[in-house]
Amino acid sequence: MQFRAASDQAILVYLGEEIGQAAHERVVKLLRVLQQEPPRWMRNVQPAYCSLLVNFDLSLADHAEVEETIRSYEQRAEEQPAPKTRTIEIPVCYGGAFGTDLEEVAAAHGLKPEKVIELHSSETYRAYFLGFAPGFAYLGEVPAAIATPRLSSPRKRVLAGSVGIAGRQTAVYPMTTPGGWRVLGRTPLRVFHADRKPMGLITIGDRVRFRPINGEVFEKLENA
Amino acid sequence: MSSLVVESAGLLSTVQDLGRPGFGSEGISASGAADPVALRLGNLLVENEPGAAGLELTLVGGSFRFPDGAIVALTGADLGAAVNGRPLEVWTSHTLEPGTRLEFGATKNFARGYLTVAGGIQVDSFLGSASTHVLSGLGGFEGRALRKGDRLRIGKPARKTRKRRVTQAALYALKPRKILRVTEGPQAEWFSEQVKQVFYRDMFRVSEASDRVGLRLEGTALTCNATKEMITEGVSLGAVQVTPSGQPIILFVEQQTSGGYPKIANIIGADLHRIGQLRPRVEIRFQRTSLAVAQSLWMEQERLLNTAEQLFE
Numbered sequence: 001m002q003f004r005a006a007s008d009q010a011i012l013v014y015l016g017e018e019i020g021q022a023a024h025e026r027v028v029k030l031l032r033v034l035q036q037e038p039p040r041w042m043r044n045v046q047p048a049y050c051s052l053l054v055n056f057d058l059s060l061a062d063h064a065e066v067e068e069t070i071r072s073y074e075q076r077a078e079e080q081p082a083p084k085t086r087t088i089e090i091p092v093c094y095g096g097a098f099g100t101d102l103e104e105v106a107a108a109h110g111l112k113p114e115k116v117i118e119l120h121s122s123e124t125y126r127a128y129f130l131g132f133a134p135g136f137a138y139l140g141e142v143p144a145a146i147a148t149p150r151l152s153s154p155r156k157r158v159l160a161g162s163v164g165i166a167g168r169q170t171a172v173y174p175m176t177t178p179g180g181w182r183v184l185g186r187t188p189l190r191v192f193h194a195d196r197k198p199m200g201l202i203t204i205g206d207r208v209r210f211r212p213i214n215g216e217v218f219e220k221l222e223n224a
Numbered sequence: 225m226s227s228l229v230v231e232s233a234g235l236l237s238t239v240q241d242l243g244r245p246g247f248g249s250e251g252i253s254a255s256g257a258a259d260p261v262a263l264r265l266g267n268l269l270v271e272n273e274p275g276a277a278g279l280e281l282t283l284v285g286g287s288f289r290f291p292d293g294a295i296v297a298l299t300g301a302d303l304g305a306a307v308n309g310r311p312l313e314v315w316t317s318h319t320l321e322p323g324t325r326l327e328f329g330a331t332k333n334f335a336r337g338y339l340t341v342a343g344g345i346q347v348d349s350f351l352g353s354a355s356t357h358v359l360s361g362l363g364g365f366e367g368r369a370l371r372k373g374d375r376l377r378i379g380k381p382a383r384k385t386r387k388r389r390v391t392q393a394a395l396y397a398l399k400p401r402k403i404l405r406v407t408e409g410p411q412a413e414w415f416s417e418q419v420k421q422v423f424y425r426d427m428f429r430v431s432e433a434s435d436r437v438g439l440r441l442e443g444t445a446l447t448c449n450a451t452k453e454m455i456t457e458g459v460s461l462g463a464v465q466v467t468p469s470g471q472p473i474i475l476f477v478e479q480q481t482s483g484g485y486p487k488i489a490n491i492i493g494a495d496l497h498r499i500g501q502l503r504p505r506v507e508i509r510f511q512r513t514s515l516a517v518a519q520s521l522w523m524e525q526e527r528l529l530n531t532a533e534q535l536f537e
Contacts, residue, residue, distance in 0.1 A: 005408075005410070005515055006458075006459075006487075006490060007460045007461075007490035008490075008518035008519050009460075009493050009522070010460040010490075012410050012457060012458065018455075031249065043246060044245045046248035046458030046482060047248075047249055047458070048455070048456055048458050048482050049457070050455055050457070051455075051458065053248070053459070053460060055245065055248075058493065058519055058522055059526065062519065063515065129482070130249060130251040131251050131456070131458070131481045131482030132251060132481065132482055133251055133480060133481075134252045134360050135251055137251075138456070138482075174251075175361065177359065177360070194350060194362055
């Protein structure tokens with residue numbers, strides 16, 4: 001475990017150096033114990049692939065004290081059983097107006113669009129963490145055969161429900177926002193719901209699968 | 225219940241309080257007033273709790289009618305507030321008679337003005353806060369900026385008294401700055417000493433494309449000599465991240481909660497509220513400071529903000 005000041009009131013806790021299951025499980029376990037027994041100085045905790053960003057109230061603690069407390073939490077975190085996981089299936093209508101970048105991604109890899117769909121929907125992804133925007137889950141890993149870098153210039157508007165890829169990551173846009181991921185399709189499910197508990201369809205640690213559907217099914221589910 | 229009616233909305237007027245920290249793990253950034261110090265002082269002037277909800281007005285204010293009258297305060301930027309053509313002073317509280325129309329114009333100095341009302345603006349709370357998160361359409365009044373015709377409820381004031389105005393000494397201590405103080409960012413060593421010298425020497429221009437999500441800066445391109453690819457991690461408020469084009473972005477109150485660009489610096493806590501007063505096209509500079517100095521500056525500022533005798537006359 002390594003610590004680094006992010007600001008005068010925030011500290012980064014690094015729990016690994018590469019994206020993968022080992023670092024992810026350490027992140028989830030430490031997050032859980034911090035959420036179960038929040039130290040009184042803790043204001044926010046932001047998990048990511050290999051790290052947690054912890055914001056603290058400077059009138060109650062400084063970096064050294066925060067570091068010491070987190071070290072003691074880490075010992076307890078390691079004793080925690082492996083986090084339980086759920087599997088979530090997300091219906092996706094690929095291509096056409098739903099997935100405006102499908103053709104280009106296919107062409108970039110010399111594949112047929114059908115093959116891209118097959119590869120994207122055959123994987124079981126891990127929800128590493130939520131970040132970027134409310135309910136936005138970073139899912140990995142996309143098969144190397146279709147991994148495509150994000151657009152060099154982000155779009156002003158990516159529709160809610162859009163399923164995109166960026167490198168070996170994939171995600172569902174919970175709300176219409178700017179975004180630079182390559183859009184392969186769209187789900188009719190509501191990904192983020194302020195009045196639902198949990199608010200996001202996907203939570204950290206979930207397993208996620210995508211199921212291809214056609215436009216007719218999309219409409220039916222959208223109006224359900 | 226008394227109310228406030230929006231007769232014209234201005235450029236971007238939103239309901240804001242001190243935000244909703246603590247939901248980063250859901251991907252939700254805190255939002256809240258871009259200049260929380262101005263909002264706090266505005267609330268204290270009208271004897272509200274410091275974190276009550278008020279209106280944040282951006283660059284060009286709107287026009288608001290108070291059918292039942294109200295005690296209000298104006299803080300932050302001077303947006304030329306007037307009642308029947310008679311100007312109202314900023315950093316001061318005012319009693320408005322029933323039927324008063326309070327009109328704002330374009331800013332005369334900084335980016336954001338605050339209108340606080342005794343009793344506070346009442347909206348449904350989302351995750352414990354009244355703050356509007358404009359980008360994601362959450363919180364505040366229907367999750368959006370105010371429009372003509374909106375009617376906002378005003379709470380019942382706890383007291384009928386008001387403080388008169390903020391002291392000159394307090395305003396001097398809290399005044400906006402174009403030289404923002406920063407501590408080193410978590411990827412500071414990804415930049416050469418030469419690049420850091422440029423970063424701490426040159427002026428950067430706040431781009432027109434800046435908003436509550438982030439301030440895009442224009443200036444000398446800062447090249448990052450990274451040998452490895454950055455793994456996306458949590459990003460803190462006021463982080464100065466450098467995009468591949470070499471242009472820095474200051475992450476602000478509606479920031480994304482994680483990001484994959486290296487961060488060269490982070491604005492200190494005591495200067496975060498000053499980001500909220502930077503207008504597009506102003507030129508700013510960064511000044512390096514230590515964590516210890518940054519922390520004592522913040523403590524000092526908080527002490528001042530918690531001492532009514534020094535704040536109000």
